Amino acid sequence: MSKFIKAFIGALVLALSFSAAPVLAHTDPEVAGYIPVDGGRVWYRLNGARHLGKKPAIIVMHGGPGGTHRSNMPYVKLSDTYPVILYDQLDTGNSDRPGDRRKWTVEHFVSEIDAIRRALDLKEVIIAGHSWGGTLAAEYAVRNPKGLKAAILSSPLLNTRQWIADNREWIEAMPEKERTAIITHEEAGTTNHPDYRAAEDAFYARHMCRKSPCPNADDRTGGPEKNNDVYEYMWGPTEFFAPGTLRDYDVTARLDAIQVPTLVICGEFDEAAPKSCRKYTGMIKGGDYHTIPDAGHSTMRENEALYLETVRAFLAGVRD
Incomplete structure (x- = not known):
């Protein structure tokens, strides 16, 4: 065999x-x-x-x-x-x-x-x-x-570093309120603040998935859970920080x-x-x-x- x-x-x-x-x-x-x-x-x-x-x-x-x-x-x-x-x-x-x-x-x-x-x-x-x-x-x-x-x-x-720089350019193109919320709360270390999370959602609507609702959601839900601890330890609180x-x-x-x-x-x-x-x-x-x-x-x-x-x-x- x-x-x-x-x-x-x-x-x-x-x-x-x-x-x-x-x-x-x-x-x-x-x-x-x-x-x-x-x-x-x-x-x-x-x-x-x-x-x-x-x-x-x-x-x-x-x-x-x-x-x-x-x-x-x-x-x-x-x-x-x-x-x-x-x-x-x-x-x-x-x-x-x-x-x-x-x-x-x-x-x-x-x-x-x-x-x-x-x-x-x-x-x-x-x-x-x-x-x-x-x-x-x-x-x-x-x-x-x-x-x-x-x-x-x-x-x-x-x-x-290039990823972050590129996403800073995307953030600079966002409305002032959202842009300011992201910058202010990252500097203050308050990334769990509701204003920061709202701005994060607005960013994702432009640069994560631009369609609403995002297609094929069943591919990503209802199955094994992801591990946010690994994500935050190796990366951080958001895709752009x-x-x-x-x-x-x-x-x-x-x-x-x-x-x-x-x-x-x-x-x-x-x-x-x-x-x-x-x-x-x-x-x-x-x-x-x-x-x-x-x-x-x-x-x-x-x-x-x-x-x-x-x-x-x-x-x-x-x-x-």
């Missing part, structure tokens, strides 16, 4: 061993279970199992930090062509929650990708990540591990090490600002940049059809 078949059977056994793992999405997984990582277990789901060993597996990293796999549910539609693996990072969603802050690092969360590959014996992979997930995808890609075929950096966080451990994060000086085709995609009014995403794309040999018109940071929710069309077109040009 081949090592691949053994690994897949092992995954099925693992899924059955944890049959209590909830089915939490509008497209049920073909396989679901837990994979051991440093500090606990991460929960994963797999669709497109028939393509395993024939096509590179797409491993998708969610945003946050502290988000869940449900924000990336549109990727499941690619399972008609590829194996697609979504998972919850340690300490969030369906995964174990040991609460050990020593594991809340870029290095740990990148190591989870290696653990998934080992557990499922994935020889060839395409990595995709949105927002903070784009951080992990970039960090993985700059290492150029064996079997990496392509990377998708979706509205990625690649440089915190980052006093957490990622405050000085910057991978841009290493982007030129990426050797695989890389798609950088973001919204026209994204928190991951188009001008910066274009600049980052230019740092990657074989980088391919696309904008989703009239979208904020929730690109997949605001125009899922165009987003997936763009991803499919990119993947069609990637050699298996």
